[in-house]
Amino acid sequence: MNRTLLDTPGVDTLAVIGVGLIGGSLARALREAGQVRRIVGCGRGRENLERAVELGVIDSFTHDVAEAVREADLVFVAVPLGAMRGVFEAMRGALRPDAVVTDGGSAKASVIEDFRAACPEHLSRFVPGHPIAGTEHNGVEASFATLYRNRRVILTPQADTDPDALARVTALWRACGAEVVEMAVARHDQVLAATSHLPHMLAFGLVDSLARMDEHDDIFRFAAGGFRDFTRIASSNPVMWRDICIANRQALAGMMRRFAEEMTDLAHSIEQADGEHLLAIFERAKTARDAYIDGLEAGAEADPAE
Amino acid sequence: MNRTLLDTPGVDTLAVIGVGLIGGSLARALREAGQVRRIVGCGRGRENLERAVELGVIDSFTHDVAEAVREADLVFVAVPLGAMRGVFEAMRGALRPDAVVTDGGSAKASVIEDFRAACPEHLSRFVPGHPIAGTEHNGVEASFATLYRNRRVILTPQADTDPDALARVTALWRACGAEVVEMAVARHDQVLAATSHLPHMLAFGLVDSLARMDEHDDIFRFAAGGFRDFTRIASSNPVMWRDICIANRQALAGMMRRFAEEMTDLAHSIEQADGEHLLAIFERAKTARDAYIDGLEAGAEADPAE
Numbered sequence: 038m039n040r041t042l043l044d045t046p047g048v049d050t051l052a053v054i055g056v057g058l059i060g061g062s063l064a065r066a067l068r069e070a071g072q073v074r075r076i077v078g079c080g081r082g083r084e085n086l087e088r089a090v091e092l093g094v095i096d097s098f099t100h101d102v103a104e105a106v107r108e109a110d111l112v113f114v115a116v117p118l119g120a121m122r123g124v125f126e127a128m129r130g131a132l133r134p135d136a137v138v139t140d141g142g143s144a145k146a147s148v149i150e151d152f153r154a155a156c157p158e159h160l161s162r163f164v165p166g167h168p169i170a171g172t173e174h175n176g177v178e179a180s181f182a183t184l185y186r187n188r189r190v191i192l193t194p195q196a197d198t199d200p201d202a203l204a205r206v207t208a209l210w211r212a213c214g215a216e217v218v219e220m221a222v223a224r225h226d227q228v229l230a231a232t233s234h235l236p237h238m239l240a241f242g243l244v245d246s247l248a249r250m251d252e253h254d255d256i257f258r259f260a261a262g263g264f265r266d267f268t269r270i271a272s273s274n275p276v277m278w279r280d281i282c283i284a285n286r287q288a289l290a291g292m293m294r295r296f297a298e299e300m301t302d303l304a305h306s307i308e309q310a311d312g313e314h315l316l317a318i319f320e321r322a323k324t325a326r327d328a329y330i331d332g333l334e335a336g337a338e339a340d341p342a343e
Numbered sequence: 344m345n346r347t348l349l350d351t352p353g354v355d356t357l358a359v360i361g362v363g364l365i366g367g368s369l370a371r372a373l374r375e376a377g378q379v380r381r382i383v384g385c386g387r388g389r390e391n392l393e394r395a396v397e398l399g400v401i402d403s404f405t406h407d408v409a410e411a412v413r414e415a416d417l418v419f420v421a422v423p424l425g426a427m428r429g430v431f432e433a434m435r436g437a438l439r440p441d442a443v444v445t446d447g448g449s450a451k452a453s454v455i456e457d458f459r460a461a462c463p464e465h466l467s468r469f470v471p472g473h474p475i476a477g478t479e480h481n482g483v484e485a486s487f488a489t490l491y492r493n494r495r496v497i498l499t500p501q502a503d504t505d506p507d508a509l510a511r512v513t514a515l516w517r518a519c520g521a522e523v524v525e526m527a528v529a530r531h532d533q534v535l536a537a538t539s540h541l542p543h544m545l546a547f548g549l550v551d552s553l554a555r556m557d558e559h560d561d562i563f564r565f566a567a568g569g570f571r572d573f574t575r576i577a578s579s580n581p582v583m584w585r586d587i588c589i590a591n592r593q594a595l596a597g598m599m600r601r602f603a604e605e606m607t608d609l610a611h612s613i614e615q616a617d618g619e620h621l622l623a624i625f626e627r628a629k630t631a632r633d634a635y636i637d638g639l640e641a642g643a644e645a646d647p648a649e
Binding site for chain 1 (some may be wrong): 405425475476477479494495497530533534535537538539541542543544545547548549550551552553554555556558559561562563564565567568569570571572573574575576577578579580581582584585586588589592593595596599600601602603604605606607609610611613614616618621622624625626627628629630631632633634635636638639
């Protein structure tokens with residue numbers, strides 16, 4: 038892993054399947070870094086793809102996955118997890134033998150299973166990946182070249198992953214300013230269930246349950262500033278999140294049940310007015326959260342552009 | 344309620360008990376609006392009070408509640424809910440007969456009970472209040488004059504509240520740029536449990552449970568941007584929140600149990616890969632949250648300074 042960008046070749050033809058926030062931002066970042074000659078976009082929405090060409094994010098587009106990947110030496114798949122399988126099936130037989138395929142899916146076991154089922158003969162050239170970055174906005178309009186700068190990208194290579202394919206994908210993300218980390222698949226899915234999928238469930242669940250209350254007008258009317266931040270992630274794309282829940286259902290459901298039990302215990306402590314126990318929980322949480330923010334800020338200082 | 348600021352007298356001597364974010368910001372706002380002649384601060388921490396004088400937030404200070412309120416025509420109590428009772432007991436007998444007392448507590452039934460027990464003879468001059476504003480920071484350093492501008496302040500007067508006292512407190516908050524709303528006590532406590540207390544429990548509970556996991560270093564290391572916003576309120580003051588939980592325990596514990604059941608149901612839908620049900624929940628939540636934000640933004644447009 039001591040390669041530098043200098044001895045790693047850039048990309049000749051990049052195929053981006055799904056030109057939204059994630060795919061569009063990778064295209065922009067690689068373009069800006071001078072790491073790619075030509076970018077072909079592929080998706081279902083004509084308007085979004087036309088806009089992507091206008092914005093210079095991609096050079097051309099097609100709605101046909103096989104056509105999009107045919108000349109690509111690198112393929113990036115950034116579609117909702119539920120659409121991965123269909124995309125992989127559509128590229129089977131059309132991929133160049135040397136093409137490297139990677140993805141941006143938020144759960145990794147399901148994507149690997151999908152790829153193995155659809156393109157078994159290409160499996161060693163598939164590098165499962167997950168950039169830990171995003172906003173609650175969608176579409177190519179929301180994409181920007183610095184989305185991945187100083188962000189972490191987790192790669193979950195398998196025992197049979199081609200080291201050259203892994204090195205190419207690593208170099209790609211580094212060129213976007215990201216820090217690349219390798220992790221076991223199961224661990225990735227567990228960590229992401231905890232830090233991202235569970236919080237999304239809490240935010241979606243909270244806003245939905247408030248919206249269903251009789252006095253929901255008052256409820257939202259009197260929500261304070263903290264509520265705005267707390268619920269921001271409830272504005273995320275419902276289809277994407279349906280797919281993440283289903284793809285990572287095992288890790289996520291277990292974590293949600295554990296959290297529900299903790300909330301029930303906490304409710305009990307509150308009913309008992311057990312101030313000592315409540316204070317211990319809140320203090321531990323505040324300490325952990327303040328330390329997390331200090332860590333983020335220390336990281337941000339390294340790059341004044343951030 | 345058709346009084347204007349013009350025919351409402353300002354405050355001669357304001358006593359602020361608890362000169363932190365909430366108390367300090369009221370003092371600053373009234374001072375800036377030219378609505379007060381003299382401000383006496385009262386609290387336990389000498390350093391914070393000295394800083395408050397240096398910053399011009401208060402004119403003088405004492406650690407003695409009785410001394411602080413003795414000459415005050417208006418008393419604002421902004422201490423954690425668990426300290427209210429002691430403060431009210433300390434002011435008994437020292438209050439001017441015409442003094443109006445109000446507070447900024449986040450739960451109202453408990454404060455009213457505390458005041459009734461401590462100062463029964465002054466009850467008609469007590470106007471329970473709750474400004475829906477705040478940040479996760481504490482102390483007078485964190486206070487600022489515009490904290491309440493375009494924010495809502497809920498007052499929960501009782502049947503025997505003196506209309507003049509209510510009018511004075513209403514005028515006070517309006518002078519700070521706030522919108523004043525009257526609400527029944529039980530409804531206030533229910534609405535706040537839903538929009539503020541429950542979200543804080545979810546954020547504290549989430550961060551605490553992640554911090555207690557074996558792989559907590561990784562957990563926080565790979566937390567994305569959404570996590571930062573979602574957990575911001577977990578950096579709030581633990582003592583303040585312990586007191587809020589206990590003061591509003593009935594409304595809050597019920598809501599937490601209901602939420603825990605909903606999370607368990609949602610976990611079940613996820614395990615069953617019930618995509619249709621998940622999508623319905625996430626879409627309803629996104630719609631409600633987007634509408635809430637649109638409402639906020641429409642409100643903000645009314646005041647370009649916001």
